[in-house]
Amino acid sequence: MSLALEDPRVIEFDVRTDEMLVNMGPQHPSTHGVLRLLLRTDGEIVHEVVPHIGYLHRCAEKIGENLSPPQWVPYTDRMDYLSGMNMNLGFSLAVEKLIGMEVPEKAMTLRVIAAEMGRIAGHLVGMGAYGLDLGTFSPFLWAFREREIILDLFEELCGARLTYSYVTIGGVTHDLPQTIQIPPGLAQLTGRPFDQRLSWIEACRLFLDWMIPRIREYHTLLTTNQIFVKRTAGLGVLTREMAISHGCSGPVLRGSGVDFDLRRDGEQIYTRMYSGYQYEIPCPPFSDAPPEVVLGDNWCRFYVRMNEVAQSLRLVSQALDRYPTAEGEYRLPFRIGQKLPQDECYLETECPRGAMGFYIVGDGSPIPVRARAKSSSFCNLSVTGPLCRGILLADIPAIVGSLDVVMGEIDR
Amino acid sequence: MTVEEVYQYLCELLGEDRILGLEAGARDPFVIVAPESIAVVADVLKNDSRLSFDHLCDLCGVDWRAVPERKVACQEPRVEVVYQLYSFTHRHRLTVKAKLPRWRDETEKTLPEIPTVSGVWAIADWHEREAYDLVGIRFIGHPDLRRILCAEDWVGHPLRKDYEFPLEYHGIRGR
Numbered sequence A: 001m002s003l004a005l006e007d008p009r010v011i012e013f014d015v016r017t018d019e020m021l022v023n024m025g026p027q028h029p030s031t032h033g034v035l036r037l038l039l040r041t042d043g044e045i046v047h048e049v050v051p052h053i054g055y056l057h058r059c060a061e062k063i064g065e066n067l068s069p070p071q072w073v074p075y076t077d078r079m080d081y082l083s084g085m086n087m088n089l090g091f092s093l094a095v096e097k098l099i100g101m102e103v104p105e106k107a108m109t110l111r112v113i114a115a116e117m118g119r120i121a122g123h124l125v126g127m128g129a130y131g132l133d134l135g136t137f138s139p140f141l142w143a144f145r146e147r148e149i150i151l152d153l154f155e156e157l158c159g160a161r162l163t164y165s166y167v168t169i170g171g172v173t174h175d176l177p178q179t180i181q182i183p184p185g186l187a188q189l190t191g192r193p194f195d196q197r198l199s200w201i202e203a204c205r206l207f208l209d210w211m212i213p214r215i216r217e218y219h220t221l222l223t224t225n226q227i228f229v230k231r232t233a234g235l236g237v238l239t240r241e242m243a244i245s246h247g248c249s250g251p252v253l254r255g256s257g258v259d260f261d262l263r264r265d266g267e268q269i270y271t272r273m274y275s276g277y278q279y280e281i282p283c284p285p286f287s288d289a290p291p292e293v294v295l296g297d298n299w300c301r302f303y304v305r306m307n308e309v310a311q312s313l314r315l316v317s318q319a320l321d322r323y324p325t326a327e328g329e330y331r332l333p334f335r336i337g338q339k340l341p342q343d344e345c346y347l348e349t350e351c352p353r354g355a356m357g358f359y360i361v362g363d364g365s366p367i368p369v370r371a372r373a374k375s376s377s378f379c380n381l382s383v384t385g386p387l388c389r390g391i392l393l394a395d396i397p398a399i400v401g402s403l404d405v406v407m408g409e410i411d412r
Numbered sequence B: 001m002t003v004e005e006v007y008q009y010l011c012e013l014l015g016e017d018r019i020l021g022l023e024a025g026a027r028d029p030f031v032i033v034a035p036e037s038i039a040v041v042a043d044v045l046k047n048d049s050r051l052s053f054d055h056l057c058d059l060c061g062v063d064w065r066a067v068p069e070r071k072v073a074c075q076e077p078r079v080e081v082v083y084q085l086y087s088f089t090h091r092h093r094l095t096v097k098a099k100l101p102r103w104r105d106e107t108e109k110t111l112p113e114i115p116t117v118s119g120v121w122a123i124a125d126w127h128e129r130e131a132y133d134l135v136g137i138r139f140i141g142h143p144d145l146r147r148i149l150c151a152e153d154w155v156g157h158p159l160r161k162d163y164e165f166p167l168e169y170h171g172i173r174g175r
Helices: A060-064 A069-077 A084-099 A105-133 A138-158 A184-190 A200-211 A214-223 A226-232 A240-245 A251-255 A268-274 A298-325 A376-381 A393-403 A407-411 B003-014 B035-047 B124-134
Strands: A019-024 A036-042 A045-052 A344-351 A354-361 A370-374 B019-023 B030-033 B055-064 B078-086 B093-100 B113-115 B138-140
Touching: A036 A393, A045 A393, A060 A069, A060 A370, A069 A084, A069 A370, A084 A105, A084 A268, A084 A344, A084 A354, A105 A138, A105 A200, A105 A214, A105 A268, A105 A298, A105 A393, A138 A184, A138 A200, A138 A214, A184 A200, A200 A214, A200 A298, A214 A298, A226 A298, A226 A393, A240 A251, A251 A298, A251 A354, A268 A344, A298 A393, A344 B055, A354 A376, A354 B055, A354 B078, A370 B055, A376 A393, A376 A407, B003 B019, B003 B030, B003 B035, B003 B093, B030 B035, B035 B078, B035 B093, B035 B113, B055 B124, B093 B113, B124 B138
Parallel strands: B030 B093, B113 B138
Antiparallel strands: A019 A036, A036 A045, A344 A354, A354 A370, B019 B030, B055 B078, B078 B093
């Protein structure tokens, strides 16, 4: 028996290539913004990944130390700019917790509508962009078609399409508009006249009725698509222990099998918004998953998000039912110069990308001593290094994309 | 467990010289820990079966210093490191604080120091890098303490109250 190395046919398999450092980003289409990954590769195999962040750092926390809370609300919009409503809500609730304010039922109902519509819009982008990462273009166009209607509805609600500042301290800035013109995208998709006028609630219901059957189409297009399953299932497996130790939250944590959602398990000031609503918290193992799927892999994280969209649609529908009978004002007064107590508090809320925490320290003046924003994407991104060790270069977009990070929130 | 019960339990386990006190009146009651023993306390907080705080939600630094523009005076200049903890096992929360001097000496040149907890919770690695970068706290024993949000050659720690914005950075005018 000769050694394998002496066999001229197999010698090529023993050739080691030199290690190479490859920069992926900060201007790379699949890094979702300005994320730079420094890869140490040996051929196609990645040995080490070092994420470099901070390219979008805008000193939001420093600005927060020089503005009163209502003035800082627009800055929270620009953190996770794909779900500004949820960012506004997290910060407003933290300030309300600090000053001990409880908003009326009507404001809470409007907040549920805004936050859950924002969650749908945020997850739609996450889903579409994940399709792009894996090389399919159609889901992205579909997702943006749906998101466009949500943005049109938000525009009628508060005048803005991306940076809403709609949820503010004490409630929301506007009540639901009485009559609006139907969003053009919705008119086209439902075959209605473009100049039809209807109430905001009717338009929203029209959207929900149209959107609910679309979820099944997405599952056919992506979730159960064999190519998609092969690219995602069994890859990027994040164990439960690792997810907890790395402080992951939201769909990334739930994808690893931790049944935890702040809407149900959070603090009372937040959970009372959702009391009485019927919804489920999707958490693997899923009975309808393809056989290749492993707990905590890319596919699980993606499927959790898709199921959350369906649950958010349910929540919006219930909130619309409640709205006509909801009591109280849509906003309690909070002045720009109102003094904050000599106290401090920390509050986490469930945003589309995970638990967004705000820590506010007051010293008796209207401007906080410290306005800290703990980002969920920041923690979720920190698992990139351990997850991407020893994998193929082509799988990096599949893993980083499944974490669904938004750089604006990481860098603040 | 409530924060009071956690405090009592910690005092029994670790003694009064490591657990300095409890601020029960705050909106989020917090336990004050001696900075030099934070690593020991963190290990107990995570691994004791009655506590099992397995999730570090947040770690941040707060700079306290009298600022002329503020009408409210700051009594006690200090830097605080604040740890927000949660337990998935027992579903309880805890806030832990360590108070450090603003600088290690009078000349205001050396950063205050505290042991790292990155060996206990993996996410503390990045949070401590951020606290070092923005607030200027040196974490002893951290595996890779370098700036995370600001550029590598940035001077100063922006979230310090006496931070002065640079006039110039690589030919870019600051103001």
